[in-house]
Amino acid sequence: MTGRRVTMADVARAAGVSPTTASFVLSGRTDMRISESSWHKVLEAARVLGYRPNVNARSLRTRSTQTIGLVSDSITTTPFAGEVIRGALDAAYANEHLVFIAETGGDRHAVSGLIHALLDRQVDAVIFAAMYTHYITPPTELHGRRVVLLNCLAPGFDAPSVIPDEVNAGRVAARLLVEAGRTEGIWAVGGHQALPATPEGVFAGNERMRGIQEVLREAGSGLDGVIECDWNSEDGYREVRRILDEGARPRALICSTDRISFGAYQALAEAGLSVPGDVSVISFDDQDIASWLRPALTTLALPHYDMGRTAVELILGGEPLDATVHRITMPLRDRESISAPGG
Amino acid sequence: MTGRRVTMADVARAAGVSPTTASFVLSGRTDMRISESSWHKVLEAARVLGYRPNVNARSLRTRSTQTIGLVSDSITTTPFAGEVIRGALDAAYANEHLVFIAETGGDRHAVSGLIHALLDRQVDAVIFAAMYTHYITPPTELHGRRVVLLNCLAPGFDAPSVIPDEVNAGRVAARLLVEAGRTEGIWAVGGHQALPATPEGVFAGNERMRGIQEVLREAGSGLDGVIECDWNSEDGYREVRRILDEGARPRALICSTDRISFGAYQALAEAGLSVPGDVSVISFDDQDIASWLRPALTTLALPHYDMGRTAVELILGGEPLDATVHRITMPLRDRESISAPGG
DNA sequence: CTGAAAGCGCTAACAT
DNA sequence: ATGTTAGCGCTTTCAG
Secondary structure (H helix, E strand, O other): OOOOOOOHHHHHHHHOOOHHHHHHHHOOOOOOOOOHHHHHHHHHHHHHHOOOOOHHHHHHHHOOOOEEEEEEOOOOOOOOHHHHHHHHHHHHHHOOOEEEEEEOOOOHHHHHHHHHHHHHOOOOEEEEEEEEEEEOOOOHHHOOOOEEEEEEEOOOOOOOEEEEOHHHHHHHHHHHHHHOOOOOOEEEEOOOOOOOOOOOOEOHHHHHHHHHHHHHHHOOOOOOEEEOOOOOHHHHHHHHHHHHHOOOOOOEEEEOOHHHHHHHHHHHHHOOOOOOOOOEEEEEEOOHHHHHOOOOOEEEEOOHHHHHHHHHHHHHOOOOOOOOEEEEOOOEEOOOOOOOOOO | OOOOOOOHHHHHHHHOOOHHHHHHHHOOOOOOOOOHHHHHHHHHHHHHHOOOOOHHHHHHHHOOOOEEEEEEOOOOOOOOHHHHHHHHHHHHHHOOOEEEEEEOOOOHHHHHHHHHHHHHOOOOEEEEEEEEEEEOOOOHHHOOOOEEEEEEEOOOOOOOEEEEOHHHHHHHHHHHHHHOOOOOOEEEEOOOOOOOOOOOOEOHHHHHHHHHHHHHHHOOOOOOEEEOOOOOHHHHHHHHHHHHHOOOOOOEEEEOOHHHHHHHHHHHHHOOOOOOOOOEEEEEEOOOHHHHOOOOOEEEEOOHHHHHHHHHHHHHOOOOOOOOEEEEOOOEEOOOOOOOOOO
């Protein structure tokens, strides 16, 4: 764009050496021996002329563009999307790569078009990311390519997956309650996310519930109730209000998302119930709002930054990309919404 | 990546024509006349072989990579970042372009490195974006290049800027209050954002205040007080609580961000004041939380999607990029936090 | 209407 | 230790 760039030929000419020599010193290769003086002359000429390599031209020979594509259904709209992008960007930049971001908006047709657009620009690999943790069947355009799956699983497809460790997050949540002495009156709000409206193959809820049940069982406890509802603040409010109205007296709420917790806080407040004394709340996600709530919400953070970073590191790590599933730890944000009963 | 791609030479050979002919039909050019039969043979061969052009190789001759770079200080972390990216992506894809996203994290050194990385890959243009609406001085690497400034202004730098129309948003906010009969007891929380800690050159607050003052003056009204504080929920809570404790009796709050409004709601609730009856609240930004609050928050939305889209459209629109400032309308989200006094 | 040939900026055999 | 040359996949002038 704008103005002819100085080429390697320009540098070679200015330095009084052949393009070959210039190429060797500029790409810092040592397998061909170059004299001190040539070395210096080339570097100096490059500096003076402000030489910069044309990565695309180079890639024509080397078949590597130092470029990664990240396609997703709607990653930029989701609250944490920025974090996976940021993780990916950081890891890429640390390895002198750049990343194309592409978003399909869930449109099957756009998926194909975007992947082609990426491939046409010779990306070294593509990260295929999903907004919800769920099972997918990767587009055929991706078969046989260097791919990493992000926040989704594709059994039978030969590529690594990077997903949050939901099972363990469930365990940590339950353990926290048990350690606080909250072993009865425990309700799970949001549950398995097993609703008619829920897209096929969503499994985050199931995994969390598995971890939760496992720990509660070991502690000789269990769930008083599981409310299957959508993972938003409105449903959180409505459903918690409903069970309260129906006479339930929960002592602890395990909310599937911070949005549900937000709604739950409102319903609890209206019923004159205090958090964490009357009802303790443990949540998942760690959206911004979790720290704004009063009392601040204890929650297990979706490790989106680490997921983005890990995906890129797998690609650039040099290891072959096999179908391993990488479960990324969901860190506990221990805040103020859990206490001993009445405490 | 993986497996040799089929080249145009392959297509030409399969179709029994020269590379030239293949090139002409595959790029759909009509200035050279090609026979019906050659035309058809080439297309058919391309289809059968699954030919896809190598955009990078092509760009070597055409000097266009159909690629845009978007650099920002920390766009991915900011709540709406996703929206500007999404706007940019949509506009780019509609024109068969792809976009590199790069983030500097505010590090001066990284700015230079990232812009070089972008330029080395021959992007057709770069969008330089800022998290806060403020004045900047563009990095020297960008001088003389095709550039669009996003959410920032750089007087003297020859590139268009795309920013939110804050002045008019201020007018709309004030007008709403006046129309609801809220002409006294109006406080601005957040104000000009003129704090010691605020980075130099931030001007969104100033512009809003200008619009607000202008309309209130015309209505024979004015502000009872302006609270300069940070634009977050904690400060919103603390400052509103403070003026309440000091005996102020506000009838309307103009909050600089939804986060401030969130804090204000808490302080108001604690003081037993109802929204919108006792105190009406008008806000700016339209974060997710605005619609979750009860009553839902009336706010002027930061037009991030449109800003991203506009920036790309300027680049691809064919018009030369002059130093025009494009002010994008901030749409009103008219919800439930404003009413007539006592209403 | 079509093809041969040069060249975009760079790398890599192969000579020297 | 360095230069010559070919070629990556594509476009484009110029001949035919």
